[in-house]
Amino acid sequence: AQSVTQLGSHVSVSEGALVLLRCNYSSSVPPYLFWYVQYPNQGLQLLLKYTSAATLVKGINGFEAEFKKSETSFHLTKPSAHMSDAAEYFCAVSVGGSSNTGKLIFGQGTTLQVKP
Amino acid sequence: EPEVTQTPSHQVTQMGQEVILRCVPISNHLYFYWYRQILGQKVEFLVSFYNNEISEKSEIFDDQFSVERPDGSNFTLKIRSTKLEDSAMYFCASSEQGRGNTIYFGEGSWLTVV
Numbered sequence: 001a002q003s004v005t006q007l008g009s010h011v012s013v014s015e016g017a018l019v020l021l022r023c024n025y026s027s028s029v030p031p032y033l034f035w036y037v038q039y040p041n042q043g044l045q046l047l048l049k050y051t052s053a054a055t056l057v058k059g060i061n062g063f064e065a066e067f068k069k070s071e072t073s074f075h076l077t078k079p080s081a082h083m084s085d086a087a088e089y090f091c092a093v094s095v096g097g098s099s100n101t102g103k104l105i106f107g108q109g110t111t112l113q114v115k116p
Numbered sequence: 117e118p119e120v121t122q123t124p125s126h127q128v129t130q131m132g133q134e135v136i137l138r139c140v141p142i143s144n145h146l147y148f149y150w151y152r153q154i155l156g157q158k159v160e161f162l163v164s165f166y167n168n169e170i171s172e173k174s175e176i177f178d179d180q181f182s183v184e185r186p187d188g189s190n191f192t193l194k195i196r197s198t199k200l201e202d203s204a205m206y207f208c209a210s211s212e213q214g215r216g217n218t219i220y221f222g223e224g225s226w227l228t229v230v
Binding site: 032034036042043044045046049051090092094095101102103104105106107108109 | 120158159215
């Protein structure tokens with residue numbers, strides 16, 4: 001069965017520092033992987049997704065993620081954190097299932113705190 | 117940019133009452149979903165809907181829950197006889213196609229059962 005594990009429920013960085021949010025997945029089929037961000041009192045917004053094309057995926061707001069099959073990882077990075085990046089980040093894997101609905105299985109989420 | 121809209125944004129209901137959460141998915145999308153997020157927990161899949169029928173549902177989605185697409189634009193989640201543990205943020209979502217396609221989420225409906 002597919003699953004997602006996000007290492008670290010809380011990550012704190014200084015403004016301007018590197019952001020690294022970790023995600024490992026388990027999937028019996030080639031995975032489709034997503035990162036979503038949730039700002040306070042808002043819905044889930046797609047940051048980026050991996051669908052078996054380039055292994056390095058660039059998303060919005062300067063974020064990118066690298067798919068590493070050997071490590072079953074899809075870590076999210078940003079070279080320089082901004083105060084506005086403070087939010088909850090969710091990694092998710094798209095599950096096919098018998099109906100190919102593409103439902104998402106989410107990780108526990110990582111709260112990113114950015115300190116001035 | 118097209119978006120998924122949900123109403124109400126927040127609802128408080130008495131235990132045992134029925135609740136209907138409403139959603140307008142993005143107009144050209146074919147797959148519709150409900151997810152929920154209990155406070156402090158992960159986002160969980162409830163149900164997917166395609167071609168006017170449920171295509172997949174989770175263990176959470178028992179007989180207490182039902183979904184409907186009453187017309188060409190709305191997609192509703194009905195929760196019968198609400199329980200305290202139904203208190204959660206409920207997200208509606210939609211996508212153009214199935215697996216691998218981006219799923220777009222609404223801003224959620226926060227349900228509080230008292």
